[in-house]
Amino acid sequence: MQPAEPSEGGGDAGLLRTLFQEHSRAVLAFTLRLTGDRFAAEDIVQEVFLRAWQNTAELREVRSVRAWLFTVARNLFIDRVRAKAARPAEVTDLSSVPLASKDHAEGVVDSMIVYEAMGELTPEHRAVLVQLYYLGRTVSEASRALGVPEGTVKSRSYHALRAFRRTIGSGTKEPTG
Amino acid sequence: MSTHDQGLLAAHSLGALTAAETVELEQHLADCPECQLELDELTETRGLLDSIPPEALLDGAAEDSDLLLARILRAAETGDTATPAEPPDTAVAEATDITKATGKKAAKRRPGGWRRGLLVAAAVVIIAGAFGGGMLTGQHGGGAPSQATAESGTQTFTAFDPGTGVGMSMDVTNGLGWVALEGHFTGVTPGTPCDIYVITKSGQRILSGGWVAPPNANTATISVYGSAIVPPTDVASIAIVTTQGRQLVTTSV
Numbered sequence: 001m002q003p004a005e006p007s008e009g010g011g012d013a014g015l016l017r018t019l020f021q022e023h024s025r026a027v028l029a030f031t032l033r034l035t036g037d038r039f040a041a042e043d044i045v046q047e048v049f050l051r052a053w054q055n056t057a058e059l060r061e062v063r064s065v066r067a068w069l070f071t072v073a074r075n076l077f078i079d080r081v082r083a084k085a086a087r088p089a090e091v092t093d094l095s096s097v098p099l100a101s102k103d104h105a106e107g108v109v110d111s112m113i114v115y116e117a118m119g120e121l122t123p124e125h126r127a128v129l130v131q132l133y134y135l136g137r138t139v140s141e142a143s144r145a146l147g148v149p150e151g152t153v154k155s156r157s158y159h160a161l162r163a164f165r166r167t168i169g170s171g172t173k174e175p176t177g
Numbered sequence: 178m179s180t181h182d183q184g185l186l187a188a189h190s191l192g193a194l195t196a197a198e199t200v201e202l203e204q205h206l207a208d209c210p211e212c213q214l215e216l217d218e219l220t221e222t223r224g225l226l227d228s229i230p231p232e233a234l235l236d237g238a239a240e241d242s243d244l245l246l247a248r249i250l251r252a253a254e255t256g257d258t259a260t261p262a263e264p265p266d267t268a269v270a271e272a273t274d275i276t277k278a279t280g281k282k283a284a285k286r287r288p289g290g291w292r293r294g295l296l297v298a299a300a301v302v303i304i305a306g307a308f309g310g311g312m313l314t315g316q317h318g319g320g321a322p323s324q325a326t327a328e329s330g331t332q333t334f335t336a337f338d339p340g341t342g343v344g345m346s347m348d349v350t351n352g353l354g355w356v357a358l359e360g361h362f363t364g365v366t367p368g369t370p371c372d373i374y375v376i377t378k379s380g381q382r383i384l385s386g387g388w389v390a391p392p393n394a395n396t397a398t399i400s401v402y403g404s405a406i407v408p409p410t411d412v413a414s415i416a417i418v419t420t421q422g423r424q425l426v427t428t429s430v
Binding site: 013016017020021022024025026027028029030032033035036037038039042045046049050053066067070111114115117118123126129130132133134136137138139140142151153154155156157158160161162164165168 | 194218223391
């Protein structure tokens with residue numbers, strides 16, 4: 001995954017398509033897990049990409065487009081949960097701030113780096129992590145799904161984690177904890 | 178395991194080994210501080226993955242998302258963004274027509290435009306599907322007999338299937354040549370992908386909505402929405418079917 005580069009100018013359909021082609025599977029899977037409902041999930045996805053389209057200038061500044069999209073999605077979901085609880089007045093300000101709420105700002109800085117590192121993984125490394133980590137499959141199941149030997153699955157999982165850690169290490173300006 | 182196997186350690190840190198492999202590895206770890214150190218580091222790295230949603234690993238466009246993209250592009254072009262910055266009730270202006278059409282149900286609708294927005298979104302999807310995708314005009318291209326208006330209003334149908342344990346209360350609202358559905362379900366196994374089918378008197382099955390049962394679906398009442406372009410007078414029954422084809426519950430109309 002290479003994050004889309006929102007450099008073609010704001011508000012154009014081409015950019016919106018590019019963002020959608022690169023990120024919609026991830027964002028929809030995320031919102032589907034949050035909502036448990038395909039219609040509700042797609043409704044949030046629609047709004048996430050519209051906001052991206054409306055905030056091209058802001059997207060140019062972020063380290064990870066995907067982190068931005070996920071944060072908007074999560075905030076929209078929270079808005080709607082709160083709206084269902086008949087407290088819409090409290091979320092007006094939050095909804096106008098696409099990035100994470102301030103009380104979690106520190107955590108978001110860290111996760112930005114994690115998102116960024118994830119974006120640096122090669123397709124092969126990513127595919128193994130999707131199988132083992134995201135789908136929770138065993139090595140032999142992943143081997144069958146990917147059509148590669150079990151030894152390859154194991155070694156790719158090792159190199160994926162090492163590459164991931166290296167990228168995070170180089171992306172962290174100050175050592176943590 | 179007699180040698181250092183970094184791949185095995187990584188797979189273990191990701192929880193991807195079988196029980197037998199885990200036992201074997203743990204026996205090796207007991208005598209190999211070098212591997213234990215490596216494992217600790219890999220486990221710590223895996224913990225970093227946990228700090229963001231696992232879906233962030235996925236790539237590409239969502240499956241079957243052409244209509245969703247078309248809807249987004251259309252909304253972007255028309256400025257119909259339905260952003261929460263606006264009061265929720267103005268989010269989808271078209272939805273008011275549906276509310277009006279429901280007559281007695283109008284007062285029972287939930288506050289805010291979101292749910293109604295979903296109903297409209299569902300209708301747009303079905304409309305687009307019915308006319309082969311492409312432009313989303315939001316208009317019924319034909320087959321909207323005027324006699325359907327005579328049936329305007331909402332009726333509720335209930336059913337319980339003792340075989341599956343699934344109960345359903347389905348509100349069917351008649352529109353101009355189409356029906357809007359609001360269903361409430363109990364007893365659905367969490368995680369089950371379900372579809373709503375409207376079955377016409379001629380036996381045609383029209384996919385009218387779908388959802389994945391949330392974690393509390395077997396203990397709480399779940400509300401879902403759907404729609405179908407079929408004259409209300411042609412609706413014979415409504416069935417809830419898993420995407421694997423298992424019928425959960427059905428009701429005659």
